[in-house]
């Protein structure tokens with residue numbers, strides 16, 4: 001079997017790991033760059049779905065992990081390490097007032113499931129969870145049940161306890177009254193749905209309804225906590241303290257780590273949310289180093305935000321098929337539409353592919369198969385020159401696709 005056939009067989013065997021295209025074989029990653037097996041360099045403007053905010057191979061994180069590896073590689077959750085207890089204390093110290101307990105797991109989906117269990121544990125007889133339209137909370141069966149759905153999913157029998165609500169306080173109040181839910185879960189920025197930024201007054205309204213009807217408010221900050229918004233938690237900007245906050249992605253600095261932070265009134269029974277590898281000492285060491293490295297970089301986020309927003313607005317005003325440029329923290333997005341103003345996922349796919357060919361990684365949202373939103377999530381270590389280059393390449397690709405005439409350009 002030649003090497004080409006072997007690689008085809010690998011892709012065939014390793015199912016479920018790719019979204020749309022064949023996985024690129026990466027050999028090296030450093031800072032904002034990846035290199036593939038042929039030595040081609042890629043600028044990663046999606047930070048591996050915001051799990052590498054400090055870029056790849058951050059020295060302090062690698063050192064902390066290396067030191068940890070020489071002492072302890074694995075412990076079951078019943079044991080602790082200095083790093084784990086320091087990280088727990090540090091997270092609580094940084095958390096909004098009133099969130100005093102933390103639970104660790106390895107993945108955002110399991111962290112959300114932890115939040116679901118905590119909420120259900122609070123009541124005698126409530127199991128329904130309300131979730132917002134376009135919301136995304138993971139790919140385990142329980143979290144798929146409280147996320148946007150593909151029509152006709154074969155797993156729908158597992159989804160019975162999730163109830164979708166509109167981004168409308170009237171609808172939420174109605175569903176609270178008729179469904180008697182344990183909790184409502186929201187993202188403040190619906191990342192997977194294409195960077196849809198929730199309105200502050202709406203979020204405060206959800207908080208007020210939760211208070212009025214004694215419903216647990218869960219805020220899923222898997223995509224927004226620990227850095228990309230220029231602060232530790234985005235709920236600070238929304239002036240809302242949830243009852244349970246879910247975190248993930250960034251905090252591990254590239255190692256698997258996620259969890260929940262919650263008020264004293266919530267608890268798990270011993271072992272109820274404990275997993276064999278759930279408290280990896282390696283991830284704990286990485287998380288602690290990540291927080292130290294993150295703090296001085298937070299002040300860069302406002303300026304980075306402008307460096308995304310301005311060029312996106314510029315592209316929107318130049319190309320009729322680009323709409324709705326938006327940016328929050330280091331997340332930016334823009335929608336691709338056809339000549340009638342309808343979502344155009346095929347062209348969005350093409351743009352992402354052409355950017356990849358030119359060695360720049362961006363992504364498009366696949367929410368409900370719409371897929372027409374181009375998305376960026378910059379690593380905090382990106383330089384203005386790297387960003388300027390990326391936008392020049394994007395402009396060139398758009399120019400080629402839409403072939404704007406000189407007349408259109410200056411119209």
Ligand SMILES: Cc1ncc(COP(=O)(O)O)c(C=O)c1O
Pocket residue numbers: 106107108109110112136137138139187191192220221222223248249258
């Ligand atoms: C908001 C949100 N919650 C939960 C998850 C699930 O996290 P994980 O993929 O680590 O299970 C994701 C993943 O993208 C997410 O964006």
